Amino acid sequence: MTDFKATKAMFDLPDGVVYLDGNSLGPVPKAATSRVAEMMTEEWGKMLITGWNKAGWMGFPIGLGDRIGRLIGAEPGSVVTGDTLSIKVYQAVASALELCPDRKVVLSDNGNFPSDLYMVDGLLRSLGPDYELRVVAPEDVAANITEDVAVLMLTEVDYRSGRMHDMKALTELAHANGTITVWDLAHSAGAIPVDLSGCNADFAVGCTYKYLNGGPGAPAFIYVAPRLTDRVRPALSGWLGHEAPFSFDLDYRPGSGIERMRVGTPPIIQMTALSAAMDIWDMADMADVRAKSIALTELFINRVEATCPELRLASPRDAKQRGSQVSFRFEEGYAAMQALIARGVIGDFRAPDIMRFGFTPLFIDEQDVERAVDILADIMANRLWDTPEYKQRQRVT
Amino acid sequence: MTDFKATKAMFDLPDGVVYLDGNSLGPVPKAATSRVAEMMTEEWGKMLITGWNKAGWMGFPIGLGDRIGRLIGAEPGSVVTGDTLSIKVYQAVASALELCPDRKVVLSDNGNFPSDLYMVDGLLRSLGPDYELRVVAPEDVAANITEDVAVLMLTEVDYRSGRMHDMKALTELAHANGTITVWDLAHSAGAIPVDLSGCNADFAVGCTYKYLNGGPGAPAFIYVAPRLTDRVRPALSGWLGHEAPFSFDLDYRPGSGIERMRVGTPPIIQMTALSAAMDIWDMADMADVRAKSIALTELFINRVEATCPELRLASPRDAKQRGSQVSFRFEEGYAAMQALIARGVIGDFRAPDIMRFGFTPLFIDEQDVERAVDILADIMANRLWDTPEYKQRQRVT
Numbered sequence: 001m002t003d004f005k006a007t008k009a010m011f012d013l014p015d016g017v018v019y020l021d022g023n024s025l026g027p028v029p030k031a032a033t034s035r036v037a038e039m040m041t042e043e044w045g046k047m048l049i050t051g052w053n054k055a056g057w058m059g060f061p062i063g064l065g066d067r068i069g070r071l072i073g074a075e076p077g078s079v080v081t082g083d084t085l086s087i088k089v090y091q092a093v094a095s096a097l098e099l100c101p102d103r104k105v106v107l108s109d110n111g112n113f114p115s116d117l118y119m120v121d122g123l124l125r126s127l128g129p130d131y132e133l134r135v136v137a138p139e140d141v142a143a144n145i146t147e148d149v150a151v152l153m154l155t156e157v158d159y160r161s162g163r164m165h166d167m168k169a170l171t172e173l174a175h176a177n178g179t180i181t182v183w184d185l186a187h188s189a190g191a192i193p194v195d196l197s198g199c200n201a202d203f204a205v206g207c208t209y210k211y212l213n214g215g216p217g218a219p220a221f222i223y224v225a226p227r228l229t230d231r232v233r234p235a236l237s238g239w240l241g242h243e244a245p246f247s248f249d250l251d252y253r254p255g256s257g258i259e260r261m262r263v264g265t266p267p268i269i270q271m272t273a274l275s276a277a278m279d280i281w282d283m284a285d286m287a288d289v290r291a292k293s294i295a296l297t298e299l300f301i302n303r304v305e306a307t308c309p310e311l312r313l314a315s316p317r318d319a320k321q322r323g324s325q326v327s328f329r330f331e332e333g334y335a336a337m338q339a340l341i342a343r344g345v346i347g348d349f350r351a352p353d354i355m356r357f358g359f360t361p362l363f364i365d366e367q368d369v370e371r372a373v374d375i376l377a378d379i380m381a382n383r384l385w386d387t388p389e390y391k392q393r394q395r396v397t
Numbered sequence: 398m399t400d401f402k403a404t405k406a407m408f409d410l411p412d413g414v415v416y417l418d419g420n421s422l423g424p425v426p427k428a429a430t431s432r433v434a435e436m437m438t439e440e441w442g443k444m445l446i447t448g449w450n451k452a453g454w455m456g457f458p459i460g461l462g463d464r465i466g467r468l469i470g471a472e473p474g475s476v477v478t479g480d481t482l483s484i485k486v487y488q489a490v491a492s493a494l495e496l497c498p499d500r501k502v503v504l505s506d507n508g509n510f511p512s513d514l515y516m517v518d519g520l521l522r523s524l525g526p527d528y529e530l531r532v533v534a535p536e537d538v539a540a541n542i543t544e545d546v547a548v549l550m551l552t553e554v555d556y557r558s559g560r561m562h563d564m565k566a567l568t569e570l571a572h573a574n575g576t577i578t579v580w581d582l583a584h585s586a587g588a589i590p591v592d593l594s595g596c597n598a599d600f601a602v603g604c605t606y607k608y609l610n611g612g613p614g615a616p617a618f619i620y621v622a623p624r625l626t627d628r629v630r631p632a633l634s635g636w637l638g639h640e641a642p643f644s645f646d647l648d649y650r651p652g653s654g655i656e657r658m659r660v661g662t663p664p665i666i667q668m669t670a671l672s673a674a675m676d677i678w679d680m681a682d683m684a685d686v687r688a689k690s691i692a693l694t695e696l697f698i699n700r701v702e703a704t705c706p707e708l709r710l711a712s713p714r715d716a717k718q719r720g721s722q723v724s725f726r727f728e729e730g731y732a733a734m735q736a737l738i739a740r741g742v743i744g745d746f747r748a749p750d751i752m753r754f755g756f757t758p759l760f761i762d763e764q765d766v767e768r769a770v771d772i773l774a775d776i777m778a779n780r781l782w783d784t785p786e787y788k789q790r791q792r793v794t
Contacts, residue, residue: 012442025446033437036666040430044612045409048743049422057613084661086635087484094523110647115636115661118649122634126491126523135647209662215441216454217664237519238483239512248747250507250532252515264481264512265606267614269433270664346445350645 002288007362010280011213018372020347023187023325023358026213032276039272051268060271061240061262065221067278068212071286072185072204073195074223080258081274082266085186085207085220087236089119089153091261092203092222094235096151096180097127099228103150104131107179111138111158116184120153123235138163142173149179156194157187157323160350162315164192164323168199175200186210189221190360191293191324193286196223203228211324211360212281214274222261229257238263280362292361293324299369300326300357307377314354325358335385338394343379345372399685404759407677408610415769417744420584420722420755423610429673436669448665457668458637458659462618464675465609468683469582469601470592471620477655478671479663482583482604482617484633486516486550488658489600489619491632493548493577494524496625500547501528504576508535508555513581517550520632535560539570546576553591554584554720557747559712561589561720565596572597583607586618587757588690588721590683593620600625608721608757609678611671619658626654635660677759689758690721697723697754697766704774711751722755729782735791736782742769 011027013019019027043055052058065079072079082088093106106120117135124131136144138158145152152174157164167183174181183204188194190211196204204223208214224232234254239245240262243253254260298319304311304326311328330336330353337349347357357372384390408424410416416424440452449455462476469476479485490503503517514532521528533541535555542549549571554561568578580601585591587608593601601620605611621629631651636642637659640650651657695716701708708725727733727750734746744754754769781787 012438014443014445017445019445021446025441025448027445028437028442033434033442036437037430037434040425040433040612040670041409044422045425045430046411048411048414048416048424049418049745050738050743051422051613083480083484084635086661087480087633090633113636114639114645114647117647118634118636118639121649122630122632125630126632128525207662215437215666216448217662217666217668219664220661233519233522235519235523236484236487237515238481239510239515242511242515248511250511250514252518264483264617265604265614267616267664267667269612269614269670270666271614273437273666341447346447348446 002284004292004361004365007280007283008365011363013363016344018345018368020345020357020359020364020372022213022360022363023191023210024348025209025216026211026277026360027363028215029213029276029280031279032215032273035276036269036272039269057266057268060268061266062259064271064274064278065258067282068189068208068221069223071194071281072189072223073197075197075226078226078229078258079221079223080261081208081219081221081271082262083220085205086115086119088205088220088222089116089184090123091234091236092182092205093120093151093153094123095232096182096203098233099180099231100150100178103148105134105149106151106153107134107136107141107144107149108153109138109141110135111160111163112155113159113184113186116153116155138165141165142170145173145177145179147177149177151182152179153182155184155186157191159187160354160356161327162323162325164321167194167201171199171201187323187325190281193290201225208274213277215270218270218274219267224258224261234260236263240264284362289361293359294319296359296361296364296366296369297322297324297326299366300359300373303370303373304328304376307373308380310380311355324360325356327354327356329353330355332385336379339379339385339390340376343375345375399681401689401758401762404677404680405762408760410760413741415742415765417742417754417756417761417769419610419757419760420588420607421745422606422613423608423674423757424760425612426610426673426677428676429612429670432673433666433669436666454663454665457665458663459656461668461671461675462655464679465586465605465618466620468591468678469586469620470594472594472623475623475626475655476618476620477658478605478616478618478668479659480617482602483512483516485602485617485619486513486581487520488631488633489579489602490517490548490550491520492629493579493600495630496577496628497547497575500545502531502545503548503550504531504533504538504541504546505550506535506538507532508557508560509552510556510581510583513550513552535562538562539567542570542574542576544574546574548577548579550579550581552581552583554588556584557751557753558724559720559722561718564591564598568596568598584720584722587678590687598622605671610674612667615667615671616664621655621658631657633660637661681759686758690756691716693756693758693761693763693766694719694721694723696763697756697770700767700770701725701773704770705777707777708752721757722753724751724753726750727752732782733776736776736787737773740772740776742772
């Protein structure tokens with residue numbers, strides 16, 4: 001059983017704050033700062049160039065990948081960290097397209113995070129005018145997995161509403177059609193149990209600065225199914241994905257296994273911070289995290305609906321259809337969110353009218369949720385963002 | 398006049414070590430560790446998600462780019478940091494190729510760092526069979542800038558020998574031929590004065606963990622000539638290169654200026670370490686750095702040649718043709734370098750027989766060079782790597 005009191009104690013959270021934005025940027029693990037300082041003085045400072053071997057830096061991308069892999073149902077040795085999520089999306093889709101050379105369509109949905117669409121748009125423009133990015137409504141995805149679709153690229157959990165796609169069913173449907181899948185787990189990893197292996201997923205990508213708490217700009221990760229790894233060509237074929245990086249051959253030969261999806265020199269300081277965050281995750285069981293997440297989101301929804309009639313639920317009501325976040329629509333949501341943040345409850349706002357709240361069981365508990373709703377209800381009942389005192393304060397600060 | 402005593406005092410260097418490998422990984426600036434710790438506790442820890450605006454994180458890629466830009470003769474607002482050098486090579490060459498749509502050849506040389514060749518090989522395979530990466534000997538580059546060459550991609554300073562290309566002359570030759578240039582400054586930035594603007598360069602890329610001392614895995618940078626910026630399409634078209642990242646539009650519209658070469662979320666912890674390194678660089682004048690670098694390399698070459706007859710100079714003898722490193726060939730160079738490192742003089746080895754030494758005036762002075770040569774001469778004269786005592790010690794440690 002995951003000890004959530006213990007995990008909560010391992011984060012530095014500002015006094016008086018209820019942080020419901022861990023789905024955007026997780027908070028700092030207490031051990032991360034000293035771990036990074038130690039790496040900088042003892043490893044970088046004293047080992048200098050030899051740190052790549054002596055301190056094991058060269059192995060960080062794979063070591064961290066395996067620890068993340070446990071949370072997303074990946075086989076050992078099938079996940080590697082590095083670069084940014086955008087880069088990993090590009091790599092996954094470029095590789096996937098080459099597995100279906102006779103098809104030219106990438107199918108996605110308009111609930112996807114825009115950057116994923118931008119990266120694929122950029123890739124397809126490079127590949128030529130025959131290629132097409134086809135974007136449909138989330139509910140129309142299944143019906144649009146047609147015979148010309150090479151790649152189905154979806155974000156499992158919608159970043160605005162928390163709505164979940166059925167990864168297993170859509171992957172099966174895609175495979176029956178000869179389509180390769182690329183799953184973006186940005187709002188899944190550390191948020192919900194993911195079973196890449198059990199779903200027979202092909203490629204998956206994600207970031208580590210949200211639920212995984214790796215810090216601002218923490219590296220991304222990529223998963224390639226072991227049955228595919230040795231067949232994929234990494235379009236971004238960099239030094240550290242080479243079979244023998246230190247032989248400095250002029251010709252590229254991809255490394256074996258997931259190592260070939262590495263590109264350039266890994267960001268060791270960021271990875272050290274991430275490793276402190278993964279120490280906390282190593283204590284967690286995703287089934288426990290999911291159970292607590294559902295309890296927290298149900299509590300939040302019920303209390304908000306009971307006390308804030310102006311807010312309309314924008315997330316699925318059925319917890320099984322929902323990730324680890326809850327969104328409400330409210331026309332004056334931007335101003336209301338600013339007032340809420342000023343009172344120490346940090347969520348965020350997504351245009352045009354979505355107030356978004358993330359629930360992260362490693363450091364959020366029932367008391368936090370109750371306190372957040374009490375403050376929100378007070379703000380809403382008194383339209384606090386609309387009072388002269390509040391407006392005055394906003395101008396001053 | 399640059400105060401090199403002051404800059405040296407700003408680095409943490411292990412006692413008894415002469416570090417002649419700052420061309421691979423620069424040492425840690427004393428201020429970097431506390432700066433990073435402060436960023437982690439005060440910014441990430443207390444500001445949480447609001448750090449992106451309140452702490453100015455979102456502006457780091459451009460702010461650091463301008464500070465690097467001063468060292469390489471770039472116009473303000475023409476350099477942005479992020480990703481890895483491999484990724485920036487890909488972006489630059491992909492963008493450059495689109496400026497010459499009727500040509501399909503990328504010309505480079507076999508002295509280039511292999512990863513640059515790997516990345517272009519990967520790019521060209523994606524673009525299709527019409528494209529060709531043509532690799533010639535460094536001395537044959539000029540003669541091979543033929544009418545079918547779209548892009549000339551060169552590393553200015555050879556990573557093994559320190560031999561320099563003439564950036565100005567080759568860029569002029571390329572332009573006269575309608576060819577776009579991509580210069581890799583990995584061994585130039587902070588090593589020699591570079592005048593991108595004066596050379597009329599088109600694209601340049603580089604890393605910040607070598608001479609710039611940004612730390613292991615520090616971000617890369619990319620330069621695009623201001624006359625080209627608004628014409629180039631960033632093949633890696635990510636979120637933060639969008640004109641309006643936070644409007645979350647489904648369609649990509651590139652941002653204005655160099656911002657469009659940004660891709661994903663920047664690595665803020667690494668960038669904070671880099672900013673501490675750039676504080677030292679802000680105190681330096683590249684003309685002074687070059688003068689001292691030449692003095693140090695001349696001193697090293699003269700003394701080594703006077704005391705170690707077995708070593709043959711592999712770098713250009715003329716300082717004007719040489720970057721800030723010196724290489725010697727020696728058949729047993731690997732073993733000799735290991736013995737040298739064991740005695741506290743850290744250089745590195747590149748197969749098959751190159752002993753490589755980097756000279757970094759910010760923290761290396763004449764006394765360091767003299768001490769390094771004394772130890773090297775002792776090792777060579779007594780073939781210390783070949784003695785039973787040394788071999789015994791190697792087995793134990």
